[in-house]
Amino acid sequence: MTTYDELADRILAGGAATAEEALAVLRTTDAELLGAVAAAARLRREHFANTVKVNYLVNLKSGLCPENCNYCSQALGSQAPILKYSWLSKDEALSQAGAGLRGGASRVCMVSSGRGPSDRDVDRVVEMTEAIKEEYADVEVCACLGLLKDGQADRLRAAGVDAYNHNINTAESNHDKIVQTHTYDDRVDTIEKAKSAGLSPCSGLIAGLGESDAQLVEALFALKDLDADSIPVNFLMPFDGTPYENTWELSPMRCLRILTMARFVCPDKEIRIAAGREMHLRSLQSLALQVANSIFLGDYLTSEGQQAETDLAMLRDSGFVILGSENDADDGDDTDRAADSVEDGTVEGTASGAHNPAIRRRGAGTEAPANA
Numbered sequence: 001m002t003t004y005d006e007l008a009d010r011i012l013a014g015g016a017a018t019a020e021e022a023l024a025v026l027r028t029t030d031a032e033l034l035g036a037v038a039a040a041a042r043l044r045r046e047h048f049a050n051t052v053k054v055n056y057l058v059n060l061k062s063g064l065c066p067e068n069c070n071y072c073s074q075a076l077g078s079q080a081p082i083l084k085y086s087w088l089s090k091d092e093a094l095s096q097a098g099a100g101l102r103g104g105a106s107r108v109c110m111v112s113s114g115r116g117p118s119d120r121d122v123d124r125v126v127e128m129t130e131a132i133k134e135e136y137a138d139v140e141v142c143a144c145l146g147l148l149k150d151g152q153a154d155r156l157r158a159a160g161v162d163a164y165n166h167n168i169n170t171a172e173s174n175h176d177k178i179v180q181t182h183t184y185d186d187r188v189d190t191i192e193k194a195k196s197a198g199l200s201p202c203s204g205l206i207a208g209l210g211e212s213d214a215q216l217v218e219a220l221f222a223l224k225d226l227d228a229d230s231i232p233v234n235f236l237m238p239f240d241g242t243p244y245e246n247t248w249e250l251s252p253m254r255c256l257r258i259l260t261m262a263r264f265v266c267p268d269k270e271i272r273i274a275a276g277r278e279m280h281l282r283s284l285q286s287l288a289l290q291v292a293n294s295i296f297l298g299d300y301l302t303s304e305g306q307q308a309e310t311d312l313a314m315l316r317d318s319g320f321v322i323l324g325s326e327n328d329a330d331d332g333d334d335t336d337r338a339a340d341s342v343e344d345g346t347v348e349g350t351a352s353g354a355h356n357p358a359i360r361r362r363g364a365g366t367e368a369p370a371n372a
């Protein structure tokens with residue numbers, strides 16, 4: 001049997017993990033897991049050294065969505081008591097983006113709920129992007145506005161938008177169970193439109209939606225085939241008032257296995273630990289950064305993350321530096337730095353320590369300052 005170190009050697013030499021090998025990572029015993037993490041960490045270090053990319057979410061328009069994505073607190077029919085508001089003003093978006101950038105983020109992810117943007121909505125994001133770029137020249141702007149119509153990606157790119165996020169969310173074979181108002185092909189079409197316009201494709205998944213191990217592998221290979229530059233891996237936050245209320249399929253070690261598998265399959269891509277990081281990885285967050293290389297700072301779209309200071313301290317404690325603020329080279333010297341078993345594929349005790357998402361009551365759309 002190939003060891004994980006041998007697998008890493010092969011990938012570093014230009015080879016690729018197979019679907020069977022990816023599946024095996026998801027099914028490692030607890031005793032094997034640290035070896036798999038260490039081998040995947042070699043791939044992470046090869047491509048990203050000791051840097052962590054820090055991203056900041058600005059929720060431009062919250063709730064009121066006509067789509068029925070079952071996992072989403074903003075969906076049609078969701079009773080989750082989230083903040084709901086229509087478009088932020090340009091000044092408010094600029095102010096929110098500034099909070100994240102001052103906190104260390106190098107990418108601002110501007111997100112709006114809805115099936116897709118109208119041309120007027122694209123106008124708004126164009127104006128916001130131009131304002132942000134005028135004030136913060138080096139910032140990367142990612143837009144996440146839903147399904148795109150012809151020409152909209154080109155307009156965003158022309159305005160200086162760098163990337164477009166549209167998640168596949170789950171395997172094609174699981175897609176229609178999680179949403180019925182649009183198709184997997186609709187999603188892929190938007191990712192292709194973004195790529196064609198020269199936008200960096202950002203697309204990822206949500207784990208914990210009832211998918212099988214094989215479907216997680218299927219989703220990762222689909223993202224590899226789509227050539228997504230950045231891959232957010234979300235862990236389902238089961239909001240009360242949504243169809244996934246009280247769905248707890250994940251454990252910290254399960255999440256670590258998923259991220260490790262993602263690194264083996266997509267060794268040179270930005271693997272972002274996204275929503276659900278604090279809730280599901282819990283005390284394994286910093287270990288997970290040995291394989292992943294990107295996080296969101298502060299809060300998520302409709303739920304609170306941990307304090308931004310805690311995130312930044314976690315990065316420093318593990319010897320990481322924020323991409324964009326580094327002298328990236330890892331000299332191995334840390335003196336100058338500030339500071340459930342799934343062996344058999346079943347998850348046990350996953351609700352242990354779980355808690356419901358804390359609804360976001362600060363930042364965009366509120367009077368309270370952003371958590372960054």
Ligand code: SF4
Pocket residue numbers: 065066067068069072073074075076112113114115146
């Ligand atoms: S389209 Fe977006 S905002 Fe609307 S329900 Fe789906 S995930 Fe939520």
